[in-house]
Amino acid sequence: MSLHAIIIDDARSVRMILKKMMVELGFTVEEAEDGKKALEILVQNGPADVALVDWNMPVMNGFEFIQEVRKQSIYDEMKIMMVTTESELVRMIAALEAGANEYVMKPFTKDIIVEKLTIMGLINNENASAAH
Amino acid sequence: MTISSTDFDFVRNYVKSKSAITLEAGKEYLVETRLSSIIVSEGLKDISDLVIKMKERADSPLHARVLDAMTTNETFFFRDITPFEVLKKEVIPDLLSRRSPNGPLNIWCAASSSGQEPYTISMVIADNFPSLKTPGCLTFIASDISQQMLAKAKSGLYTQLEVNRGLPAALLVKHFTKVGLDWQIKDEIKRMVDYRMINLSTTFPSLPQMDIIFIRNVLIYFEVEVKKKILEQIRKVMKPDAYLFLGGSETTFNLDDNFERCDLNKTVAYRLKKPK
């Protein structure tokens, strides 16, 4: 059974790049352009295995999304990885404290995404090299 | 830029004589791309110009730069993850139960490139076996042939791209500080590692008997005879119950039958066979 990811970013181009990478790694993917849309999708379809979340977005930003999600125990198993241009230590700490599991600073490469998914235990070295 | 076959032979013979790394026919493109930045920065015309310069002297900073450029330094934090998980959950606890909670343990990380691998080990130790940080409890040597890589490793300064690779965010915020756009590993982690220049293809310098050896993703570059010699020397610096970690595509199998494979939760370590 394939793992399920939701990609939340207001930039369509970023969503497309991430989606391509995740599909190549065997994930099924949904997209949302802000945190609120993402919550709606999650309510409808149930929790994803991983959410890749930008920080700065209109309507509901990524940080607010994490806070919202971590209030609800049905999302306890869902991993959250921030993928953002925010690269200050304080931001990173805030995101982790709010319940993000991982944090990627843009710009990213496929290797970076693969290595982070590996340390979160979502994929193993074999899936990773197969997708290369 | 294309390389003539005599220049290619000169470069590959030089690299092989220094590091034992073999560049097979067909790797011309690699030499061309890797040397192009040296040619530009030295104001040289092309590769044959570079070769002429190298031939003027037996050894020079230019020679060192060529060697550095021709070695693959690819590395990242927590590479392959499982070796570090078993280090934490099985290997170090096993060794400490045989010694004492304070060790002492001797660890060697050979071919450590720009330091991500030894610092991964240091972070695992600092976070899980803090008593080993007491003076005298841990001897941790990391080594590489490349002075440039050793200098970078010693500085402990990494770019954003490098800390994005494999390093859990929780450890980034714990063990690094941000300096401008780069990230500096904290002194407490840096101090644990002692960097040395060791060329694996020559006779090893005198080293303490090791409890744990990492020598990953470097044997692949050598010919069988060189691999055998390295493994033989490694064996001699291993304590009887030591653990050896190789890269995912490397093995002692068919090279040295004094080792036995030890399967540890999704990864493999090698140990010395018990004398009969």
Ligand SMILES: C[S@@+](CC[C@H](N)C(=O)[O-])C[C@H]1O[C@@H](n2cnc3c(N)ncnc32)[C@H](O)[C@@H]1O
């Ligand atoms: C691909 S990196 C591996 C780094 C790290 N061990 C890892 O697995 O991520 C290979 C390293 O081997 C070093 N190397 C190549 N030939 C060597 C030799 N003869 N002796 C010691 N180190 C060597 C290179 O300088 C380079 O840093």
